[in-house]
Each structure stands twice: as C-alpha cells, then as structure tokens.
Amino acid sequence: MRIQCWSSVKSLFQIICAGFLMGLLGGPAQAAPLEETVIYLDPGHGGDDTGIVGGGGLTEKAVCLDLAQRLKEKIDQRLGHRTYLTRKEDENLSLDERAALANNHRGALFISIHLAAFPDQRYQGVGVFFPARIPHEVASGQEALPDWDALQEAHREHSEVLAGRVHGALRRRFPDVGDLGMHPLPLYPLAALNMPAVLVEPAVLSSAAEEEKLGSDAVLDAMAEAIFEGIDLFLKSGVPGERP
Amino acid sequence: MSDRRRVRASLRIWVSLALILVAAVTFFVTRSTPPRPVARPVDEVYLPGYALYSESAERMPVQLFFPGVDLNLKAENREIYRSDDAADRLRQVVLLVLGGPGSDGLLTVFNDGVRLREVYLYEGTVYVDLDIPEKAASPTGALMEHLAVRSVEASLVRGFPEVERVRILRNGREVETLFGHIDVRRPRPLFAGSPAG
Numbered sequence: 001m002r003i004q005c006w007s008s009v010k011s012l013f014q015i016i017c018a019g020f021l022m023g024l025l026g027g028p029a030q031a032a033p034l035e036e037t038v039i040y041l042d043p044g045h046g047g048d049d050t051g052i053v054g055g056g057g058l059t060e061k062a063v064c065l066d067l068a069q070r071l072k073e074k075i076d077q078r079l080g081h082r083t084y085l086t087r088k089e090d091e092n093l094s095l096d097e098r099a100a101l102a103n104n105h106r107g108a109l110f111i112s113i114h115l116a117a118f119p120d121q122r123y124q125g126v127g128v129f130f131p132a133r134i135p136h137e138v139a140s141g142q143e144a145l146p147d148w149d150a151l152q153e154a155h156r157e158h159s160e161v162l163a164g165r166v167h168g169a170l171r172r173r174f175p176d177v178g179d180l181g182m183h184p185l186p187l188y189p190l191a192a193l194n195m196p197a198v199l200v201e202p203a204v205l206s207s208a209a210e211e212e213k214l215g216s217d218a219v220l221d222a223m224a225e226a227i228f229e230g231i232d233l234f235l236k237s238g239v240p241g242e243r244p
Numbered sequence: 245m246s247d248r249r250r251v252r253a254s255l256r257i258w259v260s261l262a263l264i265l266v267a268a269v270t271f272f273v274t275r276s277t278p279p280r281p282v283a284r285p286v287d288e289v290y291l292p293g294y295a296l297y298s299e300s301a302e303r304m305p306v307q308l309f310f311p312g313v314d315l316n317l318k319a320e321n322r323e324i325y326r327s328d329d330a331a332d333r334l335r336q337v338v339l340l341v342l343g344g345p346g347s348d349g350l351l352t353v354f355n356d357g358v359r360l361r362e363v364y365l366y367e368g369t370v371y372v373d374l375d376i377p378e379k380a381a382s383p384t385g386a387l388m389e390h391l392a393v394r395s396v397e398a399s400l401v402r403g404f405p406e407v408e409r410v411r412i413l414r415n416g417r418e419v420e421t422l423f424g425h426i427d428v429r430r431p432r433p434l435f436a437g438s439p440a441g
Contacts, residue, residue: 045424052385095420114425116385119352122313129386180315185390188420188427199425201385 037081037109037235040102040195043068044114047092052117054211061090063205063214064113070224071111079232081108099189103151109162109231110197112190115214116180117206124210125178127201128167130159131191132184151194158196160184165237166200166230173226177203177210196234200227284356289342291359291375301325304333308340309398310350311391317398320347330406335363338372341399353392355384361416368408369431370400376414376422386425393426 043064045051051060068085075083084105086098102110116127131152152159167182180201190197202223203210213219303323312318324336338360344352361373384392397410409431414422420429 049424051424095424114385116387118385118388127385127387180387183387185386185425186427187386187425188429191427199386201387204385 038105038107039075039081039083039231040086040105040107040110041068041072041083042086042098042102042110042112044112046087046090049092052115052205054205054214055208056211056215058205058211058214060115060205063115063203063220065090066220067113067202067224067227070221071113071227074224074228075231078228079235081235095189096192099192103192103194107193107195109234110190110193110195111166111227111231112187112197112199113227114199114201115203115205116201118204119206121207121209123178123180124204124207125180126167126170126174126203127180128163128170128182129185129187129199129201130163130182131156131193131197132186150191152191152197155194155196159190159198162196162230162234163198165234166198166227169230169233170200170202170223170226173222173229174202180204202227284343286339286343288356289339289359291361299325301327306333306337306340306403307399308337308345309395309402310341310345310353311395313349313351315351315387315391317391317394318350320345320350322346330404331363331365334365334370334400334404334407335360337399337403338363338396341395342374351391353388353395365406368406370407370410371413372396372400372410373413373416374422384423389421389423389426393422393428 043061045059045061045064047061049061051064053059065085065087072083072085075081084101084107086101087093098112116123133153133156163182171179185199187199190199203214205211205214302325304326306322306324307319308322309317309319322340324333324340327333327336342354342358342360344354357377359375361375363373364371393412396412400407400410411418411431412422412428413419418429420427422428
C-alpha cells in the first residue's frame with residue numbers, strides 16, 4: 001500500500017516536472033488561450049510578387065501592407081484582441097504558410113487584404129469574397145476522409161456573415177464608388193483555414209482614379225476604419241440566430 | 245447687306261452649328277462606348293505554333309463564354325474548324341478564349357503573354373496547360389481570376405458532352421492557383437453560382 005502511494009506521488013511529481021520543462025521550452029505556452037480572440041490580417045502578395053501594379057506605379061503589395069498595419073493598430077487600440085500580420089514587411093510568403101500561421105495560432109478570424117484589377121477603367125469600388133463550397137470527389141470504394149483543406153466548411157456560414165459585415169461597412173463609408181459585390185469564390189488558401197475567413201478588395205488598382213485615391217493617407221485610413229467596423233460588428237453581433 | 249451675303253452668312257452659321265453638333269455627338273459616343281474588343285490571332289496565343297487545322301476544313305459553331313460588363317458570363321457564338329479529334333476541337337476553343345471576345349460588351353479575361361501549351365482529354369477530364377510567364381503572375385484580382393478560370397471551364401464543359409470537368413495547369417505543372425487567388429487544384433464540374441454562373 002505504502003509502495004503504491006509512493007509510486008503515485010512520484011508519477012505526479014514527474015508530470016509536474018514535465019509540465020514545468022515544457023513551459024520553459026516555450027512549446028504550448030506560445031499558443032493562445034482558447035478564450036482569447038486572435039485576429040489574423042493577411043496583406044496580399046509581397047516580396048517578388050508585387051501583385052497588381054497601377055498605371056502610376058503603385059503596387060498592390062505595398063498598399064495591402066499599409067492597410068493591414070493601419071487596421072492592426074485600430075484593433076489593438078480599440079478592441080484589445082491579439083492581432084497578427086502574416087507578413088510584417090515586403091517579403092515572400094507562400095499561401096500555405098499564411099494559412100498555417102493562422103491555424104497554428106488558433107486564429108478566430110482571418111482577413112486577407114488585396115486589391116482588384118479589371119481590363120477596363122469603368123470598374124471601381126469594393127468587393128468582398130468568402131470561400132465557396134469546394135466539391136470534394138471521393139474515389140469509389142475509398143473511405144470518405146475529410147480533406148485537410150475542407151476545414152473551412154465548418155465556418156462557411158460565419159465567413160459569409162463576416163463578409164457581409166465588412167462589405168456593408170465599406171459601402172456605407174464609400175457610397176459613391178462602385179460596388180463589385182460580395183461573392184462566394186473558390187479562394188486559395190482560405191479553404192484550409194479553420195476559422196471564419198474573407199478576402200477584401202477595397203479598391204480597384206487598375207483604375208487611374210482609384211490609384212490616385214490610394215495614394216492618400218485619409219482614404220487608406222478610411223478604408224481601414226471601415227474594415228475595422230465590419231470586424232467589430234461581426235464580433236459583437238456574430239451570426240444571426242447564434243449566441244455571439 | 246445683299247440677299248446673297250445674308251444667305252452665305254446664315255449658311256456659315258448652320259454649317260458651324262452642324263460641325264459642333266457632330267463633334268459633340270462623336271465625343272459623347274466615343275466616351276461612353278468602350279473600345280471594341282479585338283481578338284488576338286491564334287499564332288499569338290498558341291505556344292507550339294504549328295497549324296491546327298486546314299483552312300479548307302468545314303467549320304462548326306461553338307459557344308464561348310466571356311464576362312459581360314455586369315461580370316456575369318455571357319455566351320458568344322463563334323466557329324471552329326471541324327475535326328474528328330475531340331482534343332483538336334477543344335484546343336481551338338481554348339485558343340479562342342485566350343484570344344478574347346470578338347463582340348462588344350464582353351471582357352477579355354487573359355492578359356497578353358498568356359498562351360496555350362497544350363490541351364489533353366483523358367476520361368472526361370480536359371487538361372489545359374497554360375504558359376504563364378512569371379512577369380504576368382499577378383496581373384489581376386480575385387474576381388477577374390475567377391472569371392478567367394470559369395470562362396475556360398464553361399466554354400469547354402457546356403459545348404462538349406464528352407467533357408465532364410476541367411483541370412488547368414500552369415507551365416506544365418499542377419498548381420494551387422494561376423495568379424494567386426483562385427483554387428484550381430481539382431478538376432471541377434461546372435456549378436451554378438454568382439457571379440460567373
């Protein structure tokens with residue numbers, strides 16, 4: 001009996017030591033607590049990939065990073081949530097790495113920021129996209145294991161609501177520019193994100209008029225503010241019919 | 245002032261007014277009408293460059309799909325050369341899509357520099373191998389990239405019963421996206437959904 005008791009105490013001591021060592025090594029301590037809201041902002045393109053280049057030379061990668069930094073500042077200051085950028089500078093980062101970063105940090109929201117381009121100048125304005133349902137074909141006779149990149153399926157409804165909130169906020173703030181709508185698209189890598197995710201294109205860089213506006217601090221700040229409002233509204237009100 | 249002079253002066257005024265009117269109408273018409281799309285010739289969009297058909301071959305109608313100004317796909321009636329080889333017919337269709345629409349009110353979906361390497365048909369799946377230079381890697385946003393992919397898919401699937409799905413390759417390799425936004429990893433059956441229908 002005494003030996004059994006001593007063995008239990010020893011096991012408990014070993015578990016506590018292991019936990020302490022893991023803490024020191026920084027493994028699980030890096031992960032956010034489950035109740036914490038982690039927001040991932042993803043400035044599109046970067047490094048060798050300039051994205052769209054406007055007629056005046058403005059690059060999509062630079063505008064996206066600027067917008068994401070402004071948005072992070074607003075969320076940090078006013079909502080107090082932990083906000084991360086997938087890239088903090090002009091660097092190459094694969095689409096898979098962007099998704100993995102957000103998934104590994106247990107992100108609660110993912111906002112990818114891009115700009116649009118069209119083959120003629122008539123198109124201007126705001127477009128917001130969320131992941132479409134991707135058809136997954138299963139070979140006959142095989143067990144239907146879910147694909148890794150079908151993670152988004154569980155969050156599609158939330159992604160659509162988030163897209164609606166962000167689109168609505170941008171339209172309210174920029175009522176005079178065109179509306180490129182809100183659409184489900186088979187977006188990569190958003191399908192592999194285990195959280196509500198949207199891709200925002202707040203302006204059309206191929207439009208000379210919009211490129212000029214994107215050079216203005218006030219316009220960039222207003223865009224970031226509108227996206228912030230959309231996120232804030234989503235976090236406060238959640239999905240209709242669900243408890244926020 | 246004599247009658248003749250008066251008539252001349254009034255004629256000058258009327259001619260001047262007419263010229264101003266014509267100039268104004270021309271200005272407004274050209275301003276509100278986008279330039280008519282000019283389809284690129286086959287030798288600009290086909291990488292191998294060899295002739296795909298005999299000019300004397302019989303022609304057959306096909307429907308291509310391009311985005312309209314409202315960004316929904318619209319059909320355009322075109323013709324290809326008739327061939328017993330299904331892949332040859334499909335190859336011609338892709339070349340026409342890459343070349344762009346020939347009608348007003350439709351948008352070109354692929355930028356200059358994107359060319360066809362080859363088209364293969366294997367058990368209902370069409371593999372379309374595009375040559376996309378690094379420079380043209382990200383010329384577009386998510387919506388136009390989606391419309392480009394859907395234009396190819398719709399033009400192949402809707403007109404040819406032997407085609408069940410389309411898989412687009414880039415420079416001979418399977419890729420996640422063509423230009424950084426839209427998932428092209430799986431052969432996709434055509435499904436209804438806005439904005440490309």
